[in-house]
Amino acid sequence: xxxxxxVTSAVPRVVSLTEADAASVTEIALDLLxxxxxxxxxxxxxxxxxxxxxxxxxxxxRTVRGFRRDSGPQGTLLLRxxxxxxxxxxxxxxxxxxxxxxxxxxxxxxxxxxxxxGDPAAFRPEKSGALVQDVVPVPGKETFQGNAGSVxxxxxxxxxxxxxxxDYVMLLCLRSDHEGxxxxxxxxxxxxxxxxxxxxxxxxxxxxxxxxxxxSFGEGNTPVAxxxxxxxxxxxxxxxxxxxxxxxxxxxxxxxxELGELFEQTATSSALTPGDLAIVDNHVTVHGRTAFTPRYxxxxxxxxxxxxxxxxxxxxxxxxxxxYVLVD
Numbered sequence: 001x002x003x004x005x006x007v008t009s010a011v012p013r014v015v016s017l018t019e020a021d022a023a024s025v026t027e028i029a030l031d032l033l034x035x036x037x038x039x040x041x042x043x044x045x046x047x048x049x050x051x052x053x054x055x056x057x058x059x060x061x062r063t064v065r066g067f068r069r070d071s072g073p074q075g076t077l078l079l080r081x082x083x084x085x086x087x088x089x090x091x092x093x094x095x096x097x098x099x100x101x102x103x104x105x106x107x108x109x110x111x112x113x114x115x116x117x118g119d120p121a122a123f124r125p126e127k128s129g130a131l132v133q134d135v136v137p138v139p140g141k142e143t144f145q146g147n148a149g150s151v152x153x154x155x156x157x158x159x160x161x162x163x164x165x166x167d168y169v170m171l172l173c174l175r176s177d178h179e180g181x182x183x184x185x186x187x188x189x190x191x192x193x194x195x196x197x198x199x200x201x202x203x204x205x206x207x208x209x210x211x212x213x214x215x216s217f218g219e220g221n222t223p224v225a226x227x228x229x230x231x232x233x234x235x236x237x238x239x240x241x242x243x244x245x246x247x248x249x250x251x252x253x254x255x256x257x258e259l260g261e262l263f264e265q266t267a268t269s270s271a272l273t274p275g276d277l278a279i280v281d282n283h284v285t286v287h288g289r290t291a292f293t294p295r296y297x298x299x300x301x302x303x304x305x306x307x308x309x310x311x312x313x314x315x316x317x318x319x320x321x322x323x324y325v326l327v328d
Contacts, residue, residue: 011268012076012186012278013067019081021057022275026083028055029108038103040111041131045103046120046324049111056112064116067279068168068310075188075285078270079277082109084174086274091298092175096138096148099130100304107132110172110306113277117168118310122325123159125217129325135171135303137294145243146214147305150294155187155263155286156241158307161211161223164315164326165239166307169280169287173272177301182292183269184278188285189229189238192262200255204228205236208252211245221328228259237283272303 017025032052036042053061060079067077085105100107110132114120120131127133133147141148159165171184196204205227213221225248229236242260247253269290272278280287294300309315318326 012074012078012270013072014078014080015063017057017060017079017081021059022081022083024057025060025109026105028052028112029083029105032108032111033103033105035103040101040103040107041129041324043323046111046115046131049108050115050119052108053112053115056116060113061116064113064279067281068117071281071284073188073190074186074268075190075281075283076186076270076287077279079113079279080273080275082172082275082277084109084172084275086174089174092300092302093134093136094138094296094298094300096141097127098134098136099127100132100134101130106172106174106304109277110170110304113279114168114170114306114308117170117279117308119308119312120324121166121307121309121312121315123162123217124325124327126159126214131306131324133305135305137292137296137300139296142294150292152291153185153289154242155185155260155267155288156243157239157286158280158282160239160241160245161213161217161221164309164318166282167310168308169282170306170308171272171278171280172304172306173274173276173302174304175299175302176271176273177292178295178299179292180271180273181290182301183271183290185267185269185288185290186280186285187263187267189236190284191266192259193236195262197258199251200258201229203249203251203255204259205230206252208248209240209245209256210248211239211241214244228256235284238286240286242286
C-alpha cells in the first residue's frame with residue numbers, strides 16, 4: 001500500500017510551563033509528601049492529591065481540562081517543565097515490577113493530574129496494583145514487548161484486552177536514556193481514518209478480533225471477540241495491540257496490516273526529557289517506544305506511569321471497597 005501522508009498535524013501538542021507555574025506546582029506537590037505517612041496507595045493520600053488538583057495553576061488546569069474534552073487530531077498532550085524532584089532522585093531501578101510506593105514530587109504531579117483527567121487507577125495483576133509504576137529497562141528483558149524492554153515496542157492501546165482499560169495513559173520522564181534517542185511513539189486513528197480503504201474499515205468494525213491478556217493477568221481472563229473500531233463513524237474509538245491482537249478472518253488480517261502500515265506512516269516520536277509528561281488518549285491513540293541501549297549503571301531511562309479513568313463508577317464491581325485498584 002502506498003499513500004502520501006501529511007504528518008504535520010500529527011505532532012503532539014506541546015505546552016511548556018512558565019517558571020512561576022512550575023514553582024507553584026512544586027510547592028503544592030511538596031505539601032502532599034507527608035499526607036497519610038507518604039503512602040501513595042493510601043486512599044487518604046489520593047484524596048489529598050485530588051483536592052490539590054484544584055490548587056494547581058489555572059494554565060495547567062485549563063490545558064488538561066481542554067484535552068479531556070477534546071484530545072485533538074493527535075490524541076496526545078505533552079506538558080513540559082513539570083517538577084520531578086531531580087535533586088532527590090536516586091538510581092534508576094533495575095528490577096522487574098518496580099513501582100513507587102512512597103510519595104515523591106513526581107508521584108504527586110502524576111496523581112494530581114490524573115485527578116484532573118478523572119481518577120487514578122491500577123490493575124492488581126499488573127505491577128502489584130501500584131498507582132505509580134516505574135517504566136525502566138530490566139537486565140535480561142531487552143526483547144520483552146512491555147515496559148521492561150528496550151527494543152522497539154510495538155503500537156498498542158494500553159490493556160486493550162480489558163473491559164475497563166485506561167482512558168488516559170500518563171508517562172512522566174524522570175531521566176532520559178544516555179544517548180537521548182529513546183522516543184515515545186504515538187499514532188492516532190484520527191490521522192488515518194480517511195486513508196483506510198473501505199474494505200479495511202468495514203473489516204475493522206466487525207467483532208472478529210481477539211486480544212489476549214498478558215500472562216501477568218492469569219488464566220481467568222477469557223478473551224472476547226471485539227472490533228478494532230467502534231462508536232461514532234466519524235470519530236471511532238480504537239482497540240488494538242499489534243503484539244497481542246489476532247484477527248479471526250482473512251479480511252481482518254489484511255485490514256490490520258493496512259492499519260499498521262498507516263500508523264507507521266503517520267507516527268511521531270517524542271524524546272522525553274526530565275519534567276516532560278506525556279498524556280495519551282487511550283481511546284484513539286496507540287503508543288510505543290523506539291529502541292535504545294541501556295547500560296544498567298543506575299542512570300538509565302526512567303519514566304513513571306499512572307493510569308486515569310474518566311468514569312471510575314463503570315468499574316465499581318471490579319474495585320473492592322470502592323478503591324482505586326481493579327482486581328480483575
